[in-house]
Amino acid sequence: GPLEEMSIPLYFGWFLLSSVQDKVRCTSMDFLKTLDTLEAFKKHMTDFTGKAEKEVDLEQYFQGKGTLHCTTKFCNYGKAEGAKEYVQNPAVQDFYGSTFELSLSALFVTPRTVGARVSLTEEQLKLWPADAEKEAESAVPAAASLPLGSRAHVTLGCAEGVEPVQTGLDLLQILALQQEGQQGELVEEMELGPLTYYGEGRWLLSLREPICAPACFSSFYK
Ligand code: ACK
Numbered sequence: 001g002p003l004e005e006m007s008i009p010l011y012f013g014w015f016l017l018s019s020v021q022d023k024v025r026c027t028s029m030d031f032l033k034t035l036d037t038l039e040a041f042k043k044h045m046t047d048f049t050g051k052a053e054k055e056v057d058l059e060q061y062f063q064g065k066g067t068l069h070c071t072t073k074f075c076n077y078g079k080a081e082g083a084k085e086y087v088q089n090p091a092v093q094d095f096y097g098s099t100f101e102l103s104l105s106a107l108f109v110t111p112r113t114v115g116a117r118v119s120l121t122e123e124q125l126k127l128w129p130a131d132a133e134k135e136a137e138s139a140v141p142a143a144a145s146l147p148l149g150s151r152a153h154v155t156l157g158c159a160e161g162v163e164p165v166q167t168g169l170d171l172l173q174i175l176a177l178q179q180e181g182q183q184g185e186l187v188e189e190m191e192l193g194p195l196t197y198y199g200e201g202r203w204l205l206s207l208r209e210p211i212c213a214p215a216c217f218s219s220f221y222k
Pocket residue numbers: 010011070071073074153154155164165166167168
């Protein structure tokens with residue numbers, strides 16, 4: 001009945017503790033600031049602006065989307081497919097309220113979103129829905145053939161009019177290109193690691209030292 005549906009949250013996920021949220025936001029802002037100044041980025045600026053000659057301020061271009069988290073399951077209060085099954089997963093019940101250490105292994109930017117890739121451990125994958133990647137198939141056809149957990153990310157910002165669900169799709173698209181054997185164009189070694197361009201405004205900074213982010217497994221209701 002409706003009451004049962006009310007108790008299922010909008011989504012489950014790992015919520016970054018506030019100290020590390022600040023650190024991740026700063027790292028992301030610094031990255032955007034630096035990317036904006038690179039000649040290689042300016043060369044591909046039309047990916048973002050649509051027209052030549054126009055400058056883009058990446059720090060203004062993206063808007064933050066509230067508390068930093070890594071979604072495990074979007075439940076939509078029970079209306080999303082597999083939501084009820086997810087809630088009943090013993091791992092979800094056992095780990096609810098526990099703190100984990102997420103590994104943020106890369107930052108990526110597209111004309112739509114900016115995010116951090118999360119590399120999940122075996123234990124963390126117990127909280128990952130088996131069909132999370134497959135569900136993205138209509139947007140990213142190769143998604144279903146990517147390893148479990150490929151979609152795991154933290155949304156750091158979205159362009160105007162873009163919904164945060166896009167961040168995971170943008171990540172899957174980059175990983176699908178890699179899987180197809182597209183190595184991208186290594187643009188330069190930045191302080192944080194190598195920066196690669198995958199065309200169509202897609203940039204990936206692999207972090208030489210992943211950011212360790214303590215995060216609480218919990219849920220969000222609006
Ligand atoms: O940035 P995110 O991972 O993308 O966190 C938000 C969160 O749920 C609340 O909106 C994510 N989200 C929204 N719709 C979906 C969906 N259909 N599948 C997976 N994640 C979703 C969004």
